Amino acid sequence: MSKKALCIGINDYPGTANDLKGCVNDANDWSAELGKRGFTVAKMLDGQATKAAMISAIRDLISTAHNGDTLLFTYSGHGTWVPDSSGDEPDGRDEALCPYDIGTKGPLLDDEIGILFRSAGTGVRILLISDSCHSGSVIRGREDDLDVGKTRARFMPLSDWMPKDELPPAGAAAPRVVSGIRRTGGDLLLAGCKDTEYSYDTSFQGRPNGAFTYYALxxxxxxxxxxxxxxxxxxxxxxxxxxxxxxxxxMGSATARRFAVFA
Incomplete structure (x- = not known):
């Protein structure tokens, strides 16, 4: 049984006004921690994380995995959406991750991620950790480590990457969290926020990170x-x-949620 991980972090979004600061640190931090826990880790940072390269790397990991293997994908960067064209989305939107070249190649849709993940063989366990997307309102948790005034939502507005003549009408609800994972078996999604929320790019003790990634680690x-x-x-x-x-x-079955972490 092998354990392999792909850690993606994108701060640089050429041609937009939406560069981030903590995503590369997130990917490096996940990579270091997972390496200590027995994973063979590959990283894709900024310009390495084109849409084609992301698809190719995910496909290669899945196609070479065998029964009993664990695959872990972490993504830190912007999330976005496009109007649903297949009729499979109750909210009328396909959620998406934003590759480095979103301005020319478009986003990586949840439908595309789902096709890749569903190609995994029997007994291959997939965990997706997504630190991207949308915004909420409950007030409670501790903020001891958090720097003041450093937060930015990890959401890429459509107007910053989609041609004007393709923009949908304004006013629809926010998209759901990107997943594409199977709802049964051993697959799991850990996401930074609710369907209607944003995940935040922020800073802790002077160092940029995603809030979810920082607290998860x-x-x-x-x-x-x-x-x-x-x-x-x-x-x-x-x-x-x-x-x-x-x-x-x-997100995942009750059985999967009781598995030992990264076992």
Whole structure:
């Protein structure tokens, strides 16, 4: 059984006014932590993370995985959406990740991610950790480490990458969190926020990071061997908070949520 990870972090979005600061740090931090936990890790940072390269890297990992293998994908960058053309989305939108070349190649749609993930063989476990997207309102978690005045939503407005003549009418609801994972079996999604929320790019003790990534890694390092539900509950001690109004989400079967973390 092998454990492999792909960590993607994109700060630089050429041709837009939406560059971020913490995403490359996120990818580097995930890579370092997962390496300590027995994963073989590949990284894609900024210009390496074109749409074609992301698809190719995900496909290669999945196509070479075998029964009992664990695949982990982390994404830190902008999220966005496009009008749904296939009729499979209740909200009328396809959610998407934003590759480095979104301005010329467009986003990576949840439908495309779903096709890739569904090609995994029997017994291959997939975990997607997505620190991107949308905004909420509950006030509670601790903010001891958080720097003041450094937050920015990780959402890419359509007007910043889509041609004007293709823009949909304004006023629809915010898109759901991108997943594409199977709802049964051993697959899991950990996401930085609710369907209607933003995940935030911010700063902790002078260093840029995504809020969800920072607290996910902080709690992971503090936990004794635990399952995904316990890890998720630990993250929720910090998010949402008064300045970080995002509510982390976990998606997967009850059985998968009780698996030991990264086992």
């Amino acid at each position: 902080k709690t992971l390092r503090e936990l004794k061997p635990a399952n995904y539900d316990a890890w998720f509950n630990a993250i929720r001690q910090y998010l949402p908070s008064s300045r970080l109004t995002q509510t982390p989400q976990i």
